[in-house]
Amino acid sequence: MYAYVIRRLLWAIPVLIGITFTIHTVLSLTPGDPVRIMLGETATEAQIEAARAEIGLDRPFLERYGFYLANVVRGDLGESYRNKRAVAEEIRDALPATAQLAVAALVLIVLLGIPSGVMSAVYRGTWLDATLNILSLVGLSMPVFWIGLLLIYFFGFTWPVLPIGGMRDGLASFVLPAFTLALNSYAMISRLTRSEVLETLGEDYIRTARAKGLGFNVVVWRHALKASFIPIITVIGLQFGLLMGGAVLTETVFSWPGIGRLMVDAIMTRDLLVVQGAVLVLAIIFVTVNLAVDLIYAFLDPRIRFA
């Protein structure tokens, strides 16, 4: 298994290089000059040239990328064009907020999505199944932005029991943003669980288990669900990556000081190294989570061996 892990990690290197190169190229080709945005309209050509030289933008494209890569290998993500702060510092400030929110959302997704999927499957065709299906449909189809604003309106204004933005109110701060962020993935997990469990419930060994006299709960939760777990875990793993990188809207609506907003601000001002650094860190997290998910397979299904 160790060999497998090492091979996977080595494979991640070209993936990460590809990602940084793509971002570097896309941002360099995007119209809009970071120096002009920073110095404003009245800057003289001499000032623009000086500022360019100061942040290294006067170098050719590939040289800049090579320089960046060499620094990254040494653990240096460079400096923000806008405020000269180390990119690592900027990310360190923003990443925990996003990670905490993503974990909170993930907890909600697992705690609500899996049970509702199982119940939907077990009670197939009943009013409960219909209700849960409608709920999933709503979760899948409503835009995050709109849901967030509705929640803010009802729980922050009509019935003002919850904080509506920022992280300063402890655990309470997480309720609305985590719920908003989770809704979409909840729906996905719930529907996936429903179909997987439905499929498993029709298998022979489930009938055998029931015939042996095992209780219904035990059969559903221990046997049927466990067998359905592999695809569910895969999707949950992918969802975590999406939650980390795709929280921009939730972060904006709920004034959440996370990495999504850092990236949006950086993109607007063409702060290339900040965007590149943030994407790199998110990519590393994504790759790691996926590896972890693959390793979890082995515990869920002893037949799976890594070679």
Next chain:
Amino acid sequence: MRWSFRPTVLALVLVLVALLGVTMAQDDRLVIVRPSDAISLDPQRATTAPEVWVYNNIYETLVVLDENMEIQPGLATSWERIDEERMRFYLKEGVTFHDGTPFNADAVKFTLERVLNPESPARGASWLGPIVGAEVVDDYTVDIVTDGPLGPLLNHLSMVFVVGIVSPTAVEQYGDEFGRNPVGTGPFKFVEWQTNEYILLERNEAFHGDVPEIQEVEFRVVPEEGARMLSFIRGDADMLLRAAPAELPMIREDPSYKVYDTPGLRIVYIGLNFTQEPTGDPRIRQAIAHAIDVDSINAFVVEDAMEPAKGVLATGVFGYAETDVVERYAYDPERALELFAEAGYEQNAQGQLVDANGEPLRLVQWASVGRDLKDKEVSETVAAQLREIGVTIDYVQREWGAYLSALALEEVDYNMFTMGWVTVTGDADFGLYTNFHQGFGTNRAHYANPEVDALLNEARVNLDPEARLAAYAAAQQQIVEDVVWVPIYQTRETVVVQDWVEGYVPHPAEYYVRLATVTKQ
């Protein structure tokens, strides 16, 4: 059949526990909500409103531009002109920076040299114009030196976002991190900054002026407009910056809030390019001006949130003079069609304006998105109004960063462009020389009138305020007659506070939110 609801119950319990954590507002802290976070609290690095709102309470300048747009003493108690290129400032004694460093002439020189450093110029260095440096006379006397006489020198020195005086020891100590550890002499001291969440300041007990009554100020970021409004209405915040225009009428009617507004310093306009045909023809430019219904744009597109523009300069700027721009170019599509006809364009059977060969009257219009309030909507409406009378419009809109780069290109093909200009110095020199002097980089209309150039040159170097005013008045009328811009609106700076907030004085400059006199009852 028994069911285990344990996971669901657990989730509910978590939610309930979370509910207990809600905190309440504090009495000794002034909470301000605003749309975006500062980039840096170092004036050297960042000069836009989101940071200046904060750091204009941390740093001070030699002289101060007050809410009536007049110059008052700041860290300098008095000043005198030594010669045409040198002004002497006498500094306030006994002032210390928040880190204990004494404020003196060396700190002024240090600040100015840092700003003007050619290797690493300040973001706003270009706004200083011909200022070349500072010379220390003694501990509390300093000369500011210019290359040639500069009429608006004092206005230039009032810009905290360029020449806010910084602590030399703190700059050396923190280096590039100074922007996260700002040290000035102002009424509030920096405490803490959580990126994209809040910046906390506390009052400077050792302030050399009146020590503020408010203990702490928290600048909170709430990017989403609706959420920002709700957080203010439910009392989480004491002050709201950049209120949604659509909500203002409702807020004004509610006695629990106070709305402060004052005309701002920014003009949003449609510029006309003199070097790109057919807008080189004055009849075409006049026709365009008559075809744009500025009043209805202000009423229905800008939702009356701003003031209809009365000229190419904002009314509060030193040098603003009344012109007949509004009457001269009143909305009159009939007159517009007459002028187009004089220039050789008549409406064909389809109502399209075409020349004698049947070629349509085609104008290229450039527009920015997301820079100024409703800039995109204003531009689209202008395009629609011109299309209404038969002009063919090639409409190109760009996000601000891309727009700025496109405007800086050597070859540009626009006939019309949407832009906002804020006269940051509060002096007409920065509003007129930059936009209407031949050859200046930001003269995007490529306007060239030697008579106007002469007036602007004269007003720049003349040290007599009356003579400058006269020159600016003549220049503005000429610019209006030449139809360089169709001014749309002048900003209105609106700050909304809860009724328990007292003592706030609004400033026309969009970046000055001065809190030293504010109290909470």
